[in-house]
Amino acid sequence: MDFNQEWKSKFPINAVFKPPLLVSDPSSSKSQLGPLIFNPKPDSLTELLSSPSLVSPPVLPPLPRLSLARFLCTTSSVPPSTSSKIEALFGPEQTDPASVFAHNRLQFLCCPDTGEVIVFFPTGANSDQVGFLILSVEDGKLRVKIGEDGDVFRSKKRFCHSIVRIVVNPIPDSGNCVASNVGYLLAYTMYSVHWFVVRSGRNSGVPVLAFLGSKVFKTCSIVHACWCPELPELSVVLLESGNLFWFDLKGVLLEVGLEHNLKGTWLRVPWSHIGGSESAEWLGCEFSWHPKILIVARSDVVFLVDFRSEQCIVRCVANIGMSGSYASTEKDQFLAFSRAGSDGFHFALASNKLLLLCDTRKPLNPVLQWSHGLDRPCYIDVFKLSKLRSNSKQDTYEHSSKLGFSILLGSLWNCEWSLFCYGPPLPDARGLFPSKVSGICDSFYAWGLPSEFSLSGRECGSGSCLLKEEFLKKSLPQWVDWQRKRELVLGFGILGSHLFLPTSDDDEFGSFTLIRLMSSGKLEYQRYSTSWDFARSCKNDVKLAFVDNGMRSVVEEGYKFPKRFKYLELDYLYSFLKGNLASVLEGKIERTSSCPKEKESFDPACHIALCKMRKASGSQLGSPSTLAFDDIRSPTTIGEIISRKKCAGLSTELLLLAFSGYSEFLEVLLDQKKVSLDFLVVSDTVQLQPFVLREPSFRSNKWSNKVHRSDALVGPVLPVPLLSTLHRVRDGSSEASVVGLSSEAELSLQFSEVMQVATKMAMSDSGPEVRDEHAVSLADDREETWTASQREKPFFLYHIGSFKPYAHPVCSHMVSKVVDSKAVSSKSTDASGLEIFDNICPFEMTFNSGQQDFGSKELAIYNILKGQYIKRQESFDPYQDFLGRCKLQKSRSSV
Known part of the structure; x- marks a missing residue:
């Protein structure tokens, strides 16, 4: 049965069995989509610059993890009654420290004329200045250009508050003048927005950051600000109250260098006529397909705001309850929002449980849904798949790279990231992409399951490293977040084809370069290669330690109590x-042997x-x-x-x-x-x-x-x-x-021995097998099993599919005894003992208890439950598919 696109999108990826919009068949996806996993190359990790100007002193204040009253009781002799009164004087508890890491601290702007990339970031004693440096490629290596004084370049303008976020907007045609404009930049603090124009200095070789003007909001804080992709001079600012302000820089571009107090235009939106939760918070805004159409996101709903006519038109295009039973509308909320693609119709939303791809032309009907499994994700960005597969040595998957997209979702605070790939439907039966259809098709499929993404390039999936990290977390005091003591990624950017670096042999399917800013003040880059599988091996350069890296320590004194350790001899x-x-x-x-023996x-x-x-x-x-x-x-x-x-x-x-x-x-x-x-x-x-x-x-x-x-x-x-x-x-x-055999090699040999015997003793599942290095696949002898040998085998060997990525084959392959159909048929139909359970399951069930007979009441209840159980078996498609692959009897109700 085939459903329409809207019905298929109701089933989130990773939340249901066989979601209809998931392309996951390895036999087809590997031949058409290409690899969708991106692993960091440890040997490519290189430090570009280490400077205190890259990270202003302490990023986080020394806030206790416990409540203030609890913190005072546990760290001092203040009684509980007094600590509660002290807490009441300070008002409500402070915000979650993860909100400080909601924004990327690095922003990239390409210079088409010079082939260089300008990297912007907050700097200064209070992060109140815009700093930048220049990246270029010389002799096949990535180089960083800073000032003659050995420090980063800075804007002359200093703000009164810390910069919350920097947003850049490139200009498509920079012109051929001596000091051409290559882009615009805005930096906003909690209550002010500041605009700049970026000019490429051909004579000095250093870009010029010219100040245009600013706007101060005295009564309400700023939530978000964005640029218009189609008209680069336009920008919109969203306030915490929901008010929107429109700014056009055309007038001030003629008087660069003067400090203009930009007033902007207040876009009157009738929010008061739109209901919603009182606790809802505004997330952000983006331009849609038209410069006068905005997508405005709130924690419970997303609006499409149209200003093309005199009267503003507001439509609801997404809300927190449109996912149905897969998200709890009472506790769930939207946490992150981003524009997706260049058409202006699609946008991405992330809640506590789901990642949604939506279309403004299809209100309240997500195009795609994933169950992300991340802890409070607050950052989301969408890339073209071709950006991650740049510099590919072969063009086998070039077309799919141009059509595909990747959503990066995670949190800079929690250090958890996942990559979600999607694109148009698969090629037709001839194996060719219908280019014209794919270009205009508005339906998308998830290309494979979500994959983990190591943003810091230092994570190790080995059991030893994970166990060590958990021990390090537990060793910290209760009121200390372990993230405060760990080196975190504060900002990052992806270099695709902007700066070409020589590729290596393992970059066959494409690669990209990631530039990251660490909390220790280091700017580094690392290569990521495209692969079919995850790289889980433990590397020597992986260091697990919790130290103070650019963040203030909350434990000033040494540990005063004696330490006692218990050692186990392993x-x-x-x-x-x-x-x-x-x-x-x-x-x-x-x-x-030389010691005296005891009796x-x-x-x-x-x-x-x-x-x-x-x-x-x-x-x-x-x-x-x-x-x-x-x-x-x-x-x-x-x-x-x-x-x-x-x-x-x-x-x-x-x-x-x-x-x-x-x-x-x-x-x-x-x-x-x-x-x-x-x-x-x-x-x-x-x-x-x-x-x-x-x-x-x-x-x-x-x-x-x-x-x-x-x-x-x-x-x-x-x-x-x-x-x-x-x-x-x-x-x-x-x-x-x-x-000389390792435990893994010895286990693999024993596994092969048992599997060879199982081939003769048991029937085999005809589904896909997980290949092990030393495993013997039953598929190699399947013809002999099903054609040459016609006698019924007493056992069955099958593979638990949910164990595929995690368990060793010795744990995921199981043997069960099949019910003897002749013996079941020979039994009397009016049996009242434990043999009544033989005809409801294809596998033989053995009970430890002795034989006993059931009375009439028990048999009546059994018949009712049996009917419901058989009906459940017949309606459960995975179970019927399992019986079909195993060539077992699908129904034993008539036995």
């Missing part, structure tokens, strides 16, 4: 991860329990077990089968080291106290480990007359990889080839 785990566990065990055995004593009850368990599982004592799939009682992963196989091949002596009773465990000394360790109780079901369903033992740190030692079998005390390695070492099979 030498076996470390050697296992490094792949030399066998050699470490050999060294341990040699050192302990070995094992609990006879544990020995009997282990023998009974192994006998019931079908394995002989002391001999490796074949892959006994008959022991599978519930859906089992390949990793569990591997662990069970290893455990079955161990001797009873080694198993007694892993499983025992509490009477054999000695108490350990911890903080000058003897503490008994706790382990999980081995289940009564006769099976080898791993035991999926476990219960903790009943115990306490001190055994007493009231709390006796438990006699249950507990464990494992030692993990199976350690026991199997010890088994090889004692048998003398620790050859060089075995010792």
Whole structure:
């Protein structure tokens, strides 16, 4: 069933299963769209300039994270009643510190005549001046030009307040005069706006920033200001009250150098006739497709304001409730707003949960929606995909790069960024882009799932780095935000084809250069290359440390309390991860062989329990077990089968080291106290480990007359990889080839062994498989499975699709026992025991409880629930697709 475009856009990407507007099939997207992931190249990180002028002293005031009353109680001897009174004197709590990082502190302006790029930023003791420097390429390297005094260039005009944001607007045709205008610049503070014209100084080689005028708003603060793309001299300012002011610079351009007090034109908008939440705040404004049509965004609604006629026309084009059940209208709000594309019709919105692409011609109907998963994003920008894929060595994806767009969403404060790619529909069946149709088509599709974007180029996705970072966060006092102690990105800009840098071999599909300003006062650049996959490897130049980088420390004194550390000896785990566990065990055995031996004593009850368990599982004592799939009682992963196989091949002596009773465990000394360790109780079901369903033992740190030692079998005390390695070492099979294998390589070999057996023992899912380096794909033998072998197989092997990007194949591949259809058919239809559950699921279900019969009431309730369950199965498309791929019986209601 095919739906229209408006209906398809109701399903956000990442929030529903198989969203209709998502292009995610690797077989098609890789051949038509090209790579959509951009990874930073660590070896390309280069510092351009380090200067205190790049970042004014402290960016953030030393605000406590706790409330003022709580902060006074925890850091001083002030009683709670007094601290509450003090807090009341200061009024409401101050704003979120993340609001300081809502705007990009860098703005780029290209000079067409010289091929240089001017970088603007706030500077000065109070960020009250406009500073700039010049970027150029010399001898294939990026160079930065500053003043002869070794400092950045500055505007002569100094403001009375800190600059909130700088906005530039290029002039398409700069002319051929000696000092031609290349663009306009406005810088606004909390209550004033200042306009400049940028001229390229051909004689001196240094651009000139000429002041045009300013406007002070005494009664209301400024929210946003923007330039008109079509008429570069026009700009609009949005105030906190919702008032809009129009400014035209044509008149003052004739008298450059004089300080004009620009009055502007107040655009009267009937906001009072438009309802809304009292707590709603204005976000920003942008020019639409006409210079007298504006898109004005509020935290709950977006308006299209038309001034072409004498009477202003206001229309609602988006609101916070248009996403339906995918966003809570009571708590959700718009956080970021930006114009999208050059046509003036599209704009992007970000709320707490969703990212929306909207069209002014389709009010209250988003064109595309994504579930972004970011924490309070406050910055959004839209790029042409060709800007990120510039300098490509091949033109295979040139057409898709010209048609595609990328939305960058995130927060400079939280350091979390994601990239969302979209574009027109896919090519036709012939594999060619219908150029004319794509150019006028107003429908867009999401090109792949959102991808993470490392703005700082320093993030590492390895477990060690993530764990270390979490420990560093926890080590800070409760009232300190960890972001205050971290080096943050204050501003950034992307150089596409403006400045051409030599490409490397891995820039086959395109690349771009990112210029970033760090909170430590460093200006640096880094290359980003286009790739099909994420780069998750840990690099040596990744440094994790929380220090004061351009931000004032909130902890002035040293730590006064004594520090106590508890160390855990993890030498076996470390050697296992490094792949030399066998050699470490050999060294341990040699050192302990000369020590006097204690009398070995094992609990006879544990020995009997282990023998009974192994006998019931079908394995002989002391001999490796074949892959006994008959022991599978519930859906089992390949990793569990591997662990069970290893455990079955161990001797009873080694198993007694892993499983025992509490009477054999000695108490350990911890903080000058003897503490008994706790382990999980081995289940009564006769099976080898791993035991999926476990219960903790009943115990306490001190055994007493009231709390006796438990006699249950507990464990494992030692993990199976350690026991199997010890088994090889004692048998003398620790050859060089075995010792040199890493844990990952050994696991991959064992995975291949089990998968080869599974090909013969189980039916296979015909869906896509995740390729591992050493994995054996069942797709290679699929023809033999389904054509040559016609007999029904008792097991089924399938892959959990949601685990694809995250889990190892040993965890995402599962084996289940298929219900014997002949046995189910032979059973009586009036069965009243547990066998009534055999015909509602294609997999066999095993119960630990004994056989019992149900009464008439229970059977009546069962029939009602069974009907609802089968109806749910038939209407759930993913389940039916799964059965179709597996070639299983789609309905067992008639069995």
